[in-house]
Amino acid sequence: MLAAVIHDARDVRAEERPHPKILTPGDAVVRVVAACVCGSDLWPYRGVTPVKRPRPIGHELVGVVEELGSEVTSARVGDFVVLPFTMSCGVCQSCRAGYPAACDLVTGFGSTDRGGHPVDGAQGERVRIPLAQHSLFPVGRSEAELEAAGLVPHLLALADVMSTGYHAASSARVSTGDTVVVVGDGAVGLCGVIAARLLGAERVIAMSRHEDRAALARELGATDVVAERGQEGVAAVRDLLGGDLADAALECVGTKQSMDTALDVVRGGGRVGFVGVPHGGPELSVRRLFERNITIGGGMASARRYMETLLPSVLAGEILPGKVFDLELPLSDVAQAYAAMDERRATKVLLRP
Amino acid sequence: MLAAVIHDARDVRAEERPHPKILTPGDAVVRVVAACVCGSDLWPYRGVTPVKRPRPIGHELVGVVEELGSEVTSARVGDFVVLPFTMSCGVCQSCRAGYPAACDLVTGFGSTDRGGHPVDGAQGERVRIPLAQHSLFPVGRSEAELEAAGLVPHLLALADVMSTGYHAASSARVSTGDTVVVVGDGAVGLCGVIAARLLGAERVIAMSRHEDRAALARELGATDVVAERGQEGVAAVRDLLGGDLADAALECVGTKQSMDTALDVVRGGGRVGFVGVPHGGPELSVRRLFERNITIGGGMASARRYMETLLPSVLAGEILPGKVFDLELPLSDVAQAYAAMDERRATKVLLRP
Numbered sequence: 001m002l003a004a005v006i007h008d009a010r011d012v013r014a015e016e017r018p019h020p021k022i023l024t025p026g027d028a029v030v031r032v033v034a035a036c037v038c039g040s041d042l043w044p045y046r047g048v049t050p051v052k053r054p055r056p057i058g059h060e061l062v063g064v065v066e067e068l069g070s071e072v073t074s075a076r077v078g079d080f081v082v083l084p085f086t087m088s089c090g091v092c093q094s095c096r097a098g099y100p101a102a103c104d105l106v107t108g109f110g111s112t113d114r115g116g117h118p119v120d121g122a123q124g125e126r127v128r129i130p131l132a133q134h135s136l137f138p139v140g141r142s143e144a145e146l147e148a149a150g151l152v153p154h155l156l157a158l159a160d161v162m163s164t165g166y167h168a169a170s171s172a173r174v175s176t177g178d179t180v181v182v183v184g185d186g187a188v189g190l191c192g193v194i195a196a197r198l199l200g201a202e203r204v205i206a207m208s209r210h211e212d213r214a215a216l217a218r219e220l221g222a223t224d225v226v227a228e229r230g231q232e233g234v235a236a237v238r239d240l241l242g243g244d245l246a247d248a249a250l251e252c253v254g255t256k257q258s259m260d261t262a263l264d265v266v267r268g269g270g271r272v273g274f275v276g277v278p279h280g281g282p283e284l285s286v287r288r289l290f291e292r293n294i295t296i297g298g299g300m301a302s303a304r305r306y307m308e309t310l311l312p313s314v315l316a317g318e319i320l321p322g323k324v325f326d327l328e329l330p331l332s333d334v335a336q337a338y339a340a341m342d343e344r345r346a347t348k349v350l351l352r353p
Numbered sequence: 354m355l356a357a358v359i360h361d362a363r364d365v366r367a368e369e370r371p372h373p374k375i376l377t378p379g380d381a382v383v384r385v386v387a388a389c390v391c392g393s394d395l396w397p398y399r400g401v402t403p404v405k406r407p408r409p410i411g412h413e414l415v416g417v418v419e420e421l422g423s424e425v426t427s428a429r430v431g432d433f434v435v436l437p438f439t440m441s442c443g444v445c446q447s448c449r450a451g452y453p454a455a456c457d458l459v460t461g462f463g464s465t466d467r468g469g470h471p472v473d474g475a476q477g478e479r480v481r482i483p484l485a486q487h488s489l490f491p492v493g494r495s496e497a498e499l500e501a502a503g504l505v506p507h508l509l510a511l512a513d514v515m516s517t518g519y520h521a522a523s524s525a526r527v528s529t530g531d532t533v534v535v536v537g538d539g540a541v542g543l544c545g546v547i548a549a550r551l552l553g554a555e556r557v558i559a560m561s562r563h564e565d566r567a568a569l570a571r572e573l574g575a576t577d578v579v580a581e582r583g584q585e586g587v588a589a590v591r592d593l594l595g596g597d598l599a600d601a602a603l604e605c606v607g608t609k610q611s612m613d614t615a616l617d618v619v620r621g622g623g624r625v626g627f628v629g630v631p632h633g634g635p636e637l638s639v640r641r642l643f644e645r646n647i648t649i650g651g652g653m654a655s656a657r658r659y660m661e662t663l664l665p666s667v668l669a670g671e672i673l674p675g676k677v678f679d680l681e682l683p684l685s686d687v688a689q690a691y692a693a694m695d696e697r698r699a700t701k702v703l704l705r706p
Contacts, residue, residue, distance in 0.1 A: 093597045093620045093621070094620055094621025094622060094646075097620055097621065097622050099621040099646045102621020102622055102644070102646045103621070171648060245446065247450070267446045267447055267450055267452075267455075268446070268455020268456070269447060269451060269452030269455055269655070271650075274642075274643070278639040278640045283637065283639065284636065284637040284638075284639055284642075285636060285637075286627070286637055289637075289649070289650070290627070290651070291652060292455050292652065293447075293454055293455045293650075293651070293652040293655070294650070295524060295648065295650025295651075296642070296649055296650065297642070297646075297647070297648025297649065297650075298642075298646070298648075299643035299644060299645065299646040299647070300643060300644060300646065302622070302646070
């Protein structure tokens with residue numbers, strides 16, 4: 001089968017890999033209907049995190065169950081499923097508490113499972129899914145029906161970016177009437193805009209300096225856009241709010257500057273939800289949080305939980321997170337998909353095997 | 354009048370100071386009925402924070418209004434009042450949002466107000482209170498009545514430690530059925546135990562290795578006590594919980610070790626409320642919060658808000674935070690009060706002018 005493999009910085013190839021098989025009674029094999037490239041896939045692509053050896057890549061997919069291990073009863077062969085971007089057991093304390101992202105057995109795509117078996121990347125024709133009992137999320141409708149309704153991209157967004165944007169807003173405890181600043185205009189930031197509105201925010205200020213993304217942010221619910229960055233951005237937010245600051249901020253980038261901005265745009269007692277994958281820092285000053293009473297939470301999104309919350313809104317067409325995909329390519333053109341995102345010619349690329 | 358002045362490390366004296374006067378129309382003068390020594394007063398006393406010049410000290414008091422500036426209408430002369438440990442305007446965005454500790458004009462005792470006038474310390478016979486309109490909190494009962502009912506120590510605890518313990522529990526969003534670990538067995542930690550129970554925690558594990566404090570923690574509502582520290586303490590919590598971890602932790606010390614313990618005793622998706630004054634750190638690793646989905650919040654407590662929440666419970670005798678005072682001395686013996694707390698002969702000393 002065809003699957004994407006990253007060999008080195010700026011070297012992602014679609015190449016032949018072995019057809020996945022059931023290796024344990026808890027596995028499933030899923031045929032991929034759609035996958036995509038994540039902003040975090042660009043870290044190894046850009047050489048920010050080193051690629052030690054060639055490995056399959058990608059962690060977002062929707063697909064159809066082809067085969068099930070003997071212990072998996074949560075789905076049936078033929079079910080259309082969404083996969084969260086990490087697999088989880090559903091049994092440990094973190095899973096039971098609603099945080100499968102912090103599962104004791106958390107297992108990523110393109111890595112190795114707890115039994116030592118390699119795990120496929122999501123950018124491929126098929127994947128073996130370990131911990132399938134809890135990780136498979138059947139949508140309850142057929143592939144044909146979902147394709148005809150144009151719902152596949154919106155469901156695919158639940159695998160990561162929409163769940164992650166929702167985690168940012170939920171961690172920042174966004175609620176009715178809030179003023180929220182979203183730092184970051186990538187796919188996650190854009191989904192953060194959707195999530196903030198869904199949770200009742202009255203005013204959502206998107207920090208974006210790309211005209212196309214700013215326009216999409218407005219389409220998805222942003223009431224204002226601030227193009228400035230850093231302290232100039234904070235000043236622009238203050239201007240917009242008549243001297244006040246925001247109740248909450250969503251940090252959707254993962255750099256020191258974006259975290260600083262998120263901390264600076266909220267009022268005393270404000271809340272920051274952060275979901276940008278932190279890159280070699282930043283460290284947070286406890287004193288800074290202390291003096292301004294800022295609460296910070298977030299991290300890796302428990303997509304497996306949020307997709308349950310969000311599915312009805314997607315099926316009802318209330319939210320359209322698939323709008324973040326602005327380019328669709330065949331899996332065989334995966335190298336072009338990475339290049340387009342790297343060069344900011346695309347916000348997020350959907351891949352079709 | 355007599356007031357405590359810190360001259361240098363281990364040198365606190367009760368000495369004659371000028372009788373405070375109204376300096377601005379927003380001031381009040383309060384006669385102190387009771388004051389006390391805070392764990393944070395021990396930082397300069399122990400030389401951890403340098404004492405650059407002699408200054409009045411203390412930031413916790415209850416008293417009776419003696420004089421009011423022309424603009425102060427929130428209290429009347431003769432009212433028995435509690436003062437929060439920082440003064441606030443009540444008007445800025447942080448105050449309006451319920452976070453007067455992060456007030457734009459926040460003013461501490463023993464410092465200088467925004468007009469450049471010196472502010473008295475609370476360990477004295479009288480204090481000038483700037484920003485009195487919002488800062489004075491009248492209890493609605495007379496001094497004689499409150500003294501007769503033995504309520505003065507419990508009300509004094511609202512000035513800081515009980516409000517701070519409540520801030521820790523509230524920031525950690527403690528709610529019904531939670532398992533909560535309290536890190537720190539000082540007065541704030543003990544009040545954290547009270548607060549966790551008040552907010553519905555089912556199980557409260559106090560980390561304490563002092564027998565007298567552990568006994569008091571149990572009296573105030575702790576269901577378990579763990580004497581071990583660091584990783585041994587975390588293991589002991591796991592043992593108590595049958596391999597699980599806590600839903601929330603209250604960090605009531607302010608050291609790197611106590612913060613590490615608080616972060617390590619909560620499950621994935623757990624919440625840490627921190628109120629220990631951070632001393633030259635610690636810095637928080639964003640990645641650590643990220644991977645385990647830990648939310649952290651807290652900081653300087655908005656005592657002015659929490660005393661409103663907590664007053665009914667104090668007046669009804671439902672909570673007894675004044676139990677943290679285990680020594681009472683006249684103000685003239687303030688040097689002994691500091692020594693007793695420094696040498697851990699007392700948890701918290703109440704001073705009577």
